Amino acid sequence: MSYEKLNDYMMEKYPTKVYRKRKKGMTANDPEDIQELAVNVRTVPGIISQRGCTYAGCKGVVLGPTRDIINITHGPIGCGFYSWLTRRNQTRPETETAENFMTYCFSTDMQDKNIVFGGEELLKNAIQEAYDLFHPKAIAVFSTCPVGLIGDDVHAVAREMKAKFGDCNVFGFSCEGYKGVSQSAGHHIANNQIFKHVIGEDDSRSDSKYRINLLGEYNIGGDAFVLDELFEKCGIEIVATFSGNSSIDHFANAHTADLNLIMCHRSINYVAEMMEVKFGIPWTKVNFIGADASAKALRRVGEYYEDDELKARIEEVIAEEQAKVKAAVEKIRPNTEGKTAMLFVGGSRAHHYQELFKELGMISLAAGYEFGHRDDYEGRRVIPTIKVDADSRNIEELHIEKDPTRFSQELQDKKSELMEKGQEFSEYEGMMKEMDSGALVIDDLSHYEMEKLIEMYKPSVFCAGIKEKYAVQKMGIPLKQLHSYDYGGPYAGFVGAINFYKDIERMVNTKMWDFIEAPWDKQKAMNASYVKAV
Amino acid sequence: MLLRHTTKEVKERKALTINPAKTCQPIGAMYASLGLHGCLPHSHGSQGCCSYHRSTLTRHYKEPVMAGTSSFTEGASVFGGQSNLLQAFNNMFSIYDPDIIAVHTTCLSETIGDDVSQITQKAIADGKIPEGKHVINASTPSYVGSHVTGFANMCAAIARYFPEKQEFALDQVNILPGWVEPSDMREIKRMMSEMHVPFVMFPDTSGVMDAPQTGFHEFYPKGGTSIPDLKRSGSSSFTFALGKFSSESAGIELKKKCDVPFEVMDIPLGINSTDRFLMKVSEVTGCPVPESLADERGRVVDIITDMQQYLYGKRVALYGDPDILIPLTEFLVGLDMKPVYIVSGTPGKYFTDRMNEILGDSVPEAKVKNGPQADMFLMHQWIKEESVDLIMGNTYGKYIARDEDIPFVRMGFPILDRVGHSYFPMTGYAGAMRILEKMLNAIMDKIDREAPEEKFELVM
Numbered sequence: 003m004s005y006e007k008l009n010d011y012m013m014e015k016y017p018t019k020v021y022r023k024r025k026k027g028m029t030a031n032d033p034e035d036i037q038e039l040a041v042n043v044r045t046v047p048g049i050i051s052q053r054g055c056t057y058a059g060c061k062g063v064v065l066g067p068t069r070d071i072i073n074i075t076h077g078p079i080g081c082g083f084y085s086w087l088t089r090r091n092q093t094r095p096e097t098e099t100a101e102n103f104m105t106y107c108f109s110t111d112m113q114d115k116n117i118v119f120g121g122e123e124l125l126k127n128a129i130q131e132a133y134d135l136f137h138p139k140a141i142a143v144f145s146t147c148p149v150g151l152i153g154d155d156v157h158a159v160a161r162e163m164k165a166k167f168g169d170c171n172v173f174g175f176s177c178e179g180y181k182g183v184s185q186s187a188g189h190h191i192a193n194n195q196i197f198k199h200v201i202g203e204d205d206s207r208s209d210s211k212y213r214i215n216l217l218g219e220y221n222i223g224g225d226a227f228v229l230d231e232l233f234e235k236c237g238i239e240i241v242a243t244f245s246g247n248s249s250i251d252h253f254a255n256a257h258t259a260d261l262n263l264i265m266c267h268r269s270i271n272y273v274a275e276m277m278e279v280k281f282g283i284p285w286t287k288v289n290f291i292g293a294d295a296s297a298k299a300l301r302r303v304g305e306y307y308e309d310d311e312l313k314a315r316i317e318e319v320i321a322e323e324q325a326k327v328k329a330a331v332e333k334i335r336p337n338t339e340g341k342t343a344m345l346f347v348g349g350s351r352a353h354h355y356q357e358l359f360k361e362l363g364m365i366s367l368a369a370g371y372e373f374g375h376r377d378d379y380e381g382r383r384v385i386p387t388i389k390v391d392a393d394s395r396n397i398e399e400l401h402i403e404k405d406p407t408r409f410s411q412e413l414q415d416k417k418s419e420l421m422e423k424g425q426e427f428s429e430y431e432g433m434m435k436e437m438d439s440g441a442l443v444i445d446d447l448s449h450y451e452m453e454k455l456i457e458m459y460k461p462s463v464f465c466a467g468i469k470e471k472y473a474v475q476k477m478g479i480p481l482k483q484l485h486s487y488d489y490g491g492p493y494a495g496f497v498g499a500i501n502f503y504k505d506i507e508r509m510v511n512t513k514m515w516d517f518i519e520a521p522w523d524k525q526k527a528m529n530a531s532y533v534k535a536v
Numbered sequence: 537m538l539l540r541h542t543t544k545e546v547k548e549r550k551a552l553t554i555n556p557a558k559t560c561q562p563i564g565a566m567y568a569s570l571g572l573h574g575c576l577p578h579s580h581g582s583q584g585c586c587s588y589h590r591s592t593l594t595r596h597y598k599e600p601v602m603a604g605t606s607s608f609t610e611g612a613s614v615f616g617g618q619s620n621l622l623q624a625f626n627n628m629f630s631i632y633d634p635d636i637i638a639v640h641t642t643c644l645s646e647t648i649g650d651d652v653s654q655i656t657q658k659a660i661a662d663g664k665i666p667e668g669k670h671v672i673n674a675s676t677p678s679y680v681g682s683h684v685t686g687f688a689n690m691c692a693a694i695a696r697y698f699p700e701k702q703e704f705a706l707d708q709v710n711i712l713p714g715w716v717e718p719s720d721m722r723e724i725k726r727m728m729s730e731m732h733v734p735f736v737m738f739p740d741t742s743g744v745m746d747a748p749q750t751g752f753h754e755f756y757p758k759g760g761t762s763i764p765d766l767k768r769s770g771s772s773s774f775t776f777a778l779g780k781f782s783s784e785s786a787g788i789e790l791k792k793k794c795d796v797p798f799e800v801m802d803i804p805l806g807i808n809s810t811d812r813f814l815m816k817v818s819e820v821t822g823c824p825v826p827e828s829l830a831d832e833r834g835r836v837v838d839i840i841t842d843m844q845q846y847l848y849g850k851r852v853a854l855y856g857d858p859d860i861l862i863p864l865t866e867f868l869v870g871l872d873m874k875p876v877y878i879v880s881g882t883p884g885k886y887f888t889d890r891m892n893e894i895l896g897d898s899v900p901e902a903k904v905k906n907g908p909q910a911d912m913f914l915m916h917q918w919i920k921e922e923s924v925d926l927i928m929g930n931t932y933g934k935y936i937a938r939d940e941d942i943p944f945v946r947m948g949f950p951i952l953d954r955v956g957h958s959y960f961p962m963t964g965y966a967g968a969m970r971i972l973e974k975m976l977n978a979i980m981d982k983i984d985r986e987a988p989e990e991k992f993e994l995v996m
Contacts, residue, residue, distance in 0.1 A: 015630055016631060017626060017630050044607065046607070047606045047621070048578070048623060048625065048627035049631070050602065050603070050604055050632070051607070052587075054583060054584045054587040055582045055583050058584050078678035079559055079560050079682070079881070080559050080561075080678050081560075081584070083556055083559040083560070084591070088595075088952075102540060105538045105539055105935050106541070106554055106555060107553075107554065108553070108554055109553045109556060112679050113679050114679050114680050116679070117643075125551075131547075135552075147581070147582055147613070147642070147644035148679065151644070151647045151648060152647065179582035180609060180612070181610055392610075396610055449602065450631050453753065468591050468594050468595060471594070472594060472600045473600035474753075476600060476751075477751065477753050478752075517749075
C-alpha cells in the first residue's frame with residue numbers, strides 16, 4: 003500500500019480539518035532525508051490521545067522519584083491521588099530510618115471555599131503542618147489547574163515559609179495541567195525550579211577520580227539500581243541521578259560533576275544545558291537501553307576521561323556482561339527473529355527500545371512519541387528552526403549566566419579539545435536517523451490510528467502504556483507497557499537487556515491467544531447424530 | 537518500613553491531607569457513564585484529568601476505558617472551552633460514532649465557569665449533534681465532595697435526560713445500584729431474576745468493564761443500560777436507589793421528572809441490608825423471596841455459625857466509600873466483629889449518624905471520621921496506637937498491612953494489584969459468602985503463618 007493510501011486508511015473517518023492536521027505529524031521514514039514533522043502541537047479535542055498534562059510531567063515524572071522531598075499537591079484531591087505511587091519509581095533510602103516520603107501522598111485537598119476566597123492560607127497551613135509532623139529537608143509545592151486560575155502565588159508562599167523555617171528548603175512549581183500541550187511542559191518547569199532552588203546548594207566534593215551525573219533516568223522497575231551497580235564496577239561515581247533513586251542532597255551537589263550523561267533527552271535536557279552555561283559541565287547523550295548501546299555509553303565515558311586504566315576496566319566490565327548477554331541472545335533470538343514491534347510511548351523510550359528489538363532480530367515497523375519535540379525526532383540540529391508557538395512561549399526560559407566562581411573553564415577547554423578529536427557533545431541525533439527506511443513515524447498517536455495500524459500490520463508486540471494495554475490485547479496482540487514495564491524490569495544496562503529479551507520471548511510466543519477461538523467456532527458443521535433438531 | 541514516618545501521636549490537621557481515602561468527582565462520572573450502552577464519556581478539562589481517570593479505571597478493571605477530552609490549553613482556560621467542546625463533539629461523533637456522549641466537567645472548566653449545558657444547546661441548534669444521538673452532561677467540580685459525588689451527579693444527569701413517562705406505569709422497577717462493581721450489578725440483576733421481577737438497572741457496567749476476550753476490541757461492548765431501557769425507566773412503578781451517597785440524587789430526579797416513587801436503601805451487602813432489600817422488593821412488587829435465595833441466605837448463615845470463633849471480637853479498620861462502609865460495618869457488627877476505626881474522605885453527616893447508630897452499644901470504642909483530613913494517615917495512626925486484627929479497603933492499605941503485619945482484605949476502589957473484584961460480587965448473599973471467605977482466609981492464613989510448629993493445625 004502506498005503511504006498516501008495508508009494515510010487515507012488510517013484516518014478514514016477523520017473530518018477534513020483533523021485529517022490535515024494529523025497528516026503533518028506522521029511520515030514514512032527516510033533516514034537519509036529526514037522529514038520535518040509538526041509535533042509538540044496541540045492535541046485535537048475529542049481524538050482520544052495518550053497524552054497527559056503538565057502537572058503529570060512535573061510532579062509525576064521528574065519530581066515523583068524524589069524520596070526526601072515532601073511533595074505537596076496544591077489543588078483538589080484528584081491530581082495528588084492519581085500520581086500516588088503509580089509510576090513505579092523505586093527508591094532505596096540509605097538506612098532504615100532515612101527519609102522516604104515516596105509512599106505518602108500529600109495534598110491540600112482544595113474545597114470550593116478555597117476556589118472562591120483563594121487557597122494561599124490553606125497552602126501555608128499545609129506546609130506548616132507537613133513541617134511540624136515530619137521536619138523534612140525540603141517541601142515542594144505543585145500547582146494544579148485551579149491554582150493558576152484563581153491566582154494563588156505559590157512561589158511567594160514558598161519563599162515566606164522557607165524564610166520562616168530556616169532549615170527547610172521550600173519551593174513551588176507552576177505546573178498547572180492546562181499549560182503546554184502535553185507532559186513535556188511539566189518537565190521543563192520541573193527542570194527550571196530544580197535548577198533554581200536546589201542545584202549548586204552544596205559545593206562539597208568527594209575525592210573520586212571520575213564523577214558524572216546521570217540525567218533522565220527515573221528508576222522505573224529498578225533501572226537506576228542496575229546502572230548504579232554498573233558504574234560502581236567501572237569505578238565511576240554517580241554524583242546525582244535525575245531523578246531515580248535520588249536524594250535532594252545529590253541534586254544540590256550535582257554541579258560538582260565532570261560530565262552530564264543524558265538518557266531521556268526530552269525530560270531533562272534543560273538542566274543539562276543550564277548546568278553547562280552556569281558551571282561549565284559538558285553533556286553528552288547516551289542510552290543504556292540495549293546491551294550494545296550500554297557498552298557504547300560506557301565506552302563514551304572512558305573516552306571522555308582519556309584514561310587507559312579506566313578504559314581497560316570498562317572493557318573488562320563490558321566483556322563480562324556481554325558474555326551473559328550473548329548467551330541469552332543465542333538462546334532467545336531464534337524465537338524472536340523476524341517478528342515485528344510498534345512503539346508509541348514517551349519522549350525517548352519509543353526510540354531507545356528499538357535497540358533491544360534489534361538485538362532480538364525484530365523489526366520496528368512504526369514508532370512515535372507521546373510528547374516529543376522535533377529535536378527528539380529529527381535531531382538537535384533542527385532546534386534553531388523550531389517555531390516557538392503560544393503554548394511553548396508561556397513556559398519560562400531561564401536566563402542563565404556563568405557562575406563567577408564555580409564555572410569550570412577547565413572542563414570547557416577539555417570539551418573543545420575532545421571535540422577536535424571528533425568526540426560529540428551537546429548532540430542528539432533523534433529517532434528518525436536510526437529508524438529503517440519506510441518505517442512509520444507517527445507523533446501523538448490517537449486511539450483510532452492505533453487500531454487501524456494494528457488491523458493492518460498485526461505486529462507481534464505493541465509497546466505503549468496502561469490506557470492502550472487492554473484495548474490492544476483485546477485485538478489479540480500482546481502489549482508491553484514501556485512506562486511501567488508491566489510491573490517487571492529492570493530493562494536498563496546488560497542485566498536489563500536480558501530481562502527484556504526474556505519478557506518479549508514470552509510475549510510473542512505464548513499459545514494463550516489460541517484460547518480466544520472457542521471450539522464451536524472452529525468447527526461449525528456439527529453432526530447431530532444423537533439429538534435431532536426439531 | 538514503607539510508611540516509616542507515621543507515628544502514633546495524632547496532631548490535629550486543618551489543611552494537609554495525607555494518604556487520602558477518596559479521589560475527585562470526574563472519575564466517578566466517567567465510571568457511571570461507562571454503564572450506558574454505546575456511551576463515550578467525555579472529560580471537559582485538561583488532558584491530564586482524562587488520562588489519570590482512564591489510567592486508574594484501567595488499572596482497576598484491566599479493561600479498555602475509552603473516553604474523550606477537551607484538551608484545554610492555556611488559551612482555552614482564558615477564553616473558555618466552548619470551541620474545544622464543539623470540536624470534540626464533531627470529532628467524536630465522526631470518528632467513534634457513540635450513541636451518547638456523557639460530558640462531565642473538571643475543576644478547570646468549573647473554575648472558569650464554562651456552561652456545558654449551554655454549549656450543548658448551541659451544538660444542537662447549530663446541527664452539530666447528529667440526528668438520534670444524545671449528549672448528556674453533569675457538573676462535577678473536583679473541589680466538592682468526592683469521586684462518589686461525581687458518580688451520583690452523572691447518575692442524576694442520566695435520570696434528568698432519558699426517562700420518559702408513559703400513560704400507564706409499567707410492571708417493572710428501577711434499580712440504581714450505586715457505585716459497585718460490574719460483578720455486583722450482575723449479582724443484583726440475578727437476584728431480581730430469581731424473584732421474577734422485571735427491572736431496569738442504570739448504570740450497569742456489567743458486560744462493559746468485564747468484557748470477554750474475543751480477539752476484537754468492541755469499542756462499545758455488549759453491556760450497559762440501553763437507551764430504550766433508560767427511556768422506559770420513567771414509567772417504572774418504583775425506584776430502588778441503593779446507596780444514599782451514590783444514588784439518592786438520581787432517585788430524586790426520576791421522581792421529579794416522571795413521578796416515579798423511590799426509596800433510598802443501603803446497598804445490599806452483607807446479610808442485614810440484603811434482607812431489607814429483598815423484603816422491600818417483595819413488598820413493592822408482590823413477588824415473594826424464592827427458595828433459591830432463602831437457601832443462599834441459609835448457606836451464608838451456616839458459614840457464620842461454623843466459623844464464629846475466628847470472627848468473634850476481631851478488631852477491624854475500614855476505609856473507603858460510605859455506601860459500602862455502612863452496610864459492611866453493619867454486617868461485621870452482626871458477625872460479632874469490632875469495626876473500631878473507620879474513615880472515609882467523602883463528606884456528609886449522614887455517614888456518622890448511621891455509623892453511630894450501627895456501632896452504638898456494640899462497639900462503643902469505635903472511632904469514625906469522614907470528610908476533610910479523614911485519611912489513611914489518620915487511620916494508620918490509630919492503628920499504631922492500638923492495633924487491629926484486620927484491615928479492609930482499597931489497594932493502598934497494603935502498605936499499612938505490611939508494615940504492621942495485619943491481615944488485609946481488598947475491597948472498594950481502586951484495587952490495582954489483584955483481579956477478581958470485577959467477576960465475583962460482594963453484594964447479595966453470594967457476596968456475603970465471598971466477604972466471609974476472604975476475611976476468614978486472611979485471618980486464618982496469619983494464624984497458620986505464626987503458629988508455633990506444635991500448634992500448627994491441620995483442621996481449623
